[in-house]
Amino acid sequence: MDTKMIQGQEIAAEIKERLRQEVRKRxxxxxxxxxxxxxxxxxxxxxxxxxxxxxxxxxxxxxxxxxxxxxxxxxxxxxxxxxxxxxxxxxxxxxxxxxxxxxxxxxxxxxxxVGKDVDGFHPFNQGRLFTGKAQLVSCAALSCMELLERCVEPEGKHAVLIGDSMDLIQPLALLLLARGSRVEIFPEVDGWEEAARRGEILVVEKGTPQMVTADKVREGAVVIDAGFYWEPGKVCGNVDTESVQGTAGWLAPVPGGIGPVLIAKLLENLVKASSSSTS
Incomplete structure (x- = not known):
């Protein structure tokens, strides 16, 4: 299988240019x-x-x-x-x-x-995610959804999320559930391997450097690496990029995957907040 690499820099640049034009036009x-x-x-x-x-x-x-x-x-x-x-x-x-x-x-x-909470961290915005009515949503969760939706339709997909953070994993789980995904969460790095092999969507925030290898990934899965480590001579995440190529259908690697999109989604939230205040 030819793994498609998700180019976060290109996606972020596209979003920023769209927002630049929107700001100018409006x-x-x-x-x-x-x-x-x-x-x-x-x-x-x-x-x-x-x-x-x-x-x-x-x-x-x-x-x-x-x-x-x-x-x-x-x-x-x-x-x-x-x-x-x-x-x-x-x-x-x-x-x-x-x-x-x-x-x-x-x-x-x-x-x-609440209306200026562009990070989406206010308890009110987090709580309103349960009803799908948050004014602003976490940039990390929005970034992950942006990447996923460019690869697959989340409805009906089995998503495995490794981690427990309030900025990514928790809001992402709610966004995926709202889109009709079946969501399985592993808050700690313990016993996740079997579930990961079943996951059509795999998001790995918590773990150890390059712990996710090809034998732990379902063939054709969308894999989002959301870890970050400084290793001797390089930056890496939780996914062994070289190993999973040929098994994953799509891969957002570290570096160059979800990271660049985070700031682009912050800008989206800022423009949304600006529009709400002037409407």
Whole structure:
């Protein structure tokens, strides 16, 4: 079997160009505020990528960078000010939060206006996924659905999800169920192999580097690798890309698969939030 490699960079570029044209045509001015607490260099790199992407489609991105010792109350006050700012259509708190703030993550995310929650992490948006009426949905879950729907029709498919995250696996399970998929979740890396061999859709977020090999994949399956590791001399995910080629029908590898699409879906949510605020 000839495995089709899912080109995340190309898909992301297509989405960004479509949004750039939409913003120009409609004359809207999407504004994103990103709060990055502390001075973590890797987090700042990701934030700057988001800023560049927002500016590409014709929007504005403000980076707010309080020190790592900011109190929870002061951080929430920053968010509440942005909630009231009519020119700010989307608010994003870069995770993970440092130090003791990490334990307050849920409270911090819940302080974001539901209509400006472009990451889709607000408890209200997460809860409304059960009824299919969330205002904004997790960018990671939307990215995965974008890739899957370019390969297969989810209805009737058996999907095996390995992991338990609130940004990908949990919302993705609900999106797939709403589309008529049969969903099986393995929160921990234990006993998943037999189910993976049955899965017509296999999404692997939790695990160990390159643990998914050809003997653990159903022939013709859509395989989405959502892991990320720095290995000597390379970046890799949970799927052994070389091994599964010839068995998987489609593969979103690491790097180059789901990653680039995440920011494109963030932009989609931002444009949607901007449109809602002006309608």
């Amino acid at each position: 004359g809207i001015d999407p504004g994103l505020a990103v709060i990055l607490v502390g001075d973590d260099a890797e987090s700042m790199h990701y934030v700057q990528l988001k800023q560049k992407a927002v500016e590409f489609i014709g929007g504005r991105c403000e980076i707010i960078n309080p020190s790592a010792d900011i109190s929870r109350a002061d951080l929430i006050e920053h968010i509440e000010q942005l909630n009231q700012d009519e020119k700010t259509h989307g608010i994003l708190v870069q995770l993970p939060l440092p130090g003791s703030l990490n334990a307050d993550e849920e409270m911090v995310l819940a302080s974001i206006d």
